[in-house]
Amino acid sequence: MSDILEIRGLSFRYPEAPRMAVSGFDLAIPEGEIVVLAGPSGCGKSTLLRAVNGLIPHMYGGEYSGDVLVAGASVKGSDMRELAQKVGFLFQNPENQIFMFSVERDVAFGLENIGTPREEMRERVDDALRLLGIGDLALRAPHELSDGQKQRVALAGVLAMRPRLVILDEPTSLLDPKTAGELVDLVAKLRRELGTTFVIVEHRLDLLVRVADRLVVMSEGRKVMEGAPKDVLLGEGSEKYGVATPAVTRLQKMLARDGLATADGLMRPADLAALSEKRAR
Ligand SMILES: Nc1ncnc2c1ncn2[C@@H]1O[C@H](COP(=O)(O)OP(=O)(O)OP(=O)(O)O)[C@@H](O)[C@H]1O
Ligand SMILES: [Mg+2]
Numbered sequence: 001m002s003d004i005l006e007i008r009g010l011s012f013r014y015p016e017a018p019r020m021a022v023s024g025f026d027l028a029i030p031e032g033e034i035v036v037l038a039g040p041s042g043c044g045k046s047t048l049l050r051a052v053n054g055l056i057p058h059m060y061g062g063e064y065s066g067d068v069l070v071a072g073a074s075v076k077g078s079d080m081r082e083l084a085q086k087v088g089f090l091f092q093n094p095e096n097q098i099f100m101f102s103v104e105r106d107v108a109f110g111l112e113n114i115g116t117p118r119e120e121m122r123e124r125v126d127d128a129l130r131l132l133g134i135g136d137l138a139l140r141a142p143h144e145l146s147d148g149q150k151q152r153v154a155l156a157g158v159l160a161m162r163p164r165l166v167i168l169d170e171p172t173s174l175l176d177p178k179t180a181g182e183l184v185d186l187v188a189k190l191r192r193e194l195g196t197t198f199v200i201v202e203h204r205l206d207l208l209v210r211v212a213d214r215l216v217v218m219s220e221g222r223k224v225m226e227g228a229p230k231d232v233l234l235g236e237g238s239e240k241y242g243v244a245t246p247a248v249t250r251l252q253k254m255l256a257r258d259g260l261a262t263a264d265g266l267m268r269p270a271d272l273a274a275l276s277e278k279r280a281r
Contacts, residue, residue, distance in 0.1 A: 005052065010051060011063075015061045022051065025218075032191060034200070034212045038203070040219065054087070057076060073086075085163065087167060088166040104138040128159045148176075184210070224241055
């Protein structure tokens with residue numbers, strides 16, 4: 001399958017910043033993948049996302065080299081209006097993306113901006129509401145909704161544009177664990193049903209490793225690890241780069257070290273028996 005996102009040797013420094021926020025970054029994502037981007041605070045995750053949705057270089061000044069291609073077209077060479085139709089972007093706080101009188105007006109906002117004909121707008125809004133399971137909220141005022149519902153409304157607004165690529169910056173940070181889990185399930189469903197590609201910056205790796213195809217770890221503006229989530233988390237560098245290792249992976253590592261499980265976590269009944277024996281001793 002062809003790559004929906006290709007980042008080639010991207011480096012970027014904010015105006016007057018002492019150092020590069022992103023340095024020599026390469027990444028190629030085939031269409032339909034769910035990719036998680038992790039790494040310590042300040043390592044450049046949000047900056048990288050801005051270079052994908054075009055805020056960098058179109059809205060921020062600064063020093064830019066390398067290239068970012070979305071569906072084969074250079075972000076630098078596309079205008080923001082074109083990009084808005086290809087790349088959906090969800091802010092960390094859905095309040096920033098919700099402003100109007102009713103949920104359906106809100107979801108229609110982006111489509112109105114690009115001058116979508118009324119009938120098509122109606123259809124796309126209804127589809128998005130249905131996909132996210134919030135059809136019954138269509139006439140409600142967004143400010144009356146729970147955080148989880150607001151997050152869905154904001155995501156419906158993004159999906160109504162039918163972007164091939166959606167980027168999410170810490171989408172679960174305001175959600176309780178149950179709602180965060182529902183959001184992750186929803187991402188998996190959207191990928192399955194629409195073939196949408198997702199790039200997600202997230203600290204809650206425990207929720208996302210279940211559905212992600214690829215985990216990319218950044219440190220000081222550079223890509224330092226990349227691979228299947230389990231391989232990356234089990235790899236030696238994951239602790240060094242401060243990727244919060246989910247409890248399950250930590251347990252697996254411990255068991256593997258004690259020879260009680262293989263690195264991919266398979267435990268035989270005999271191993272389990274040995275483990276409980278060891279505990280009892
Ligand atoms: N608007 C800005 N102007 C100047 N420097 C910035 C700006 N935004 C971010 N930076 C700097 O760029 C570097 C990367 O920041 P970025 O926000 O991309 O990191 P991050 O990985 O998203 O961090 P976090 O996990 O805290 O959200 C940091 O050194 C940060 O201080
Ligand atoms: Mg950030």
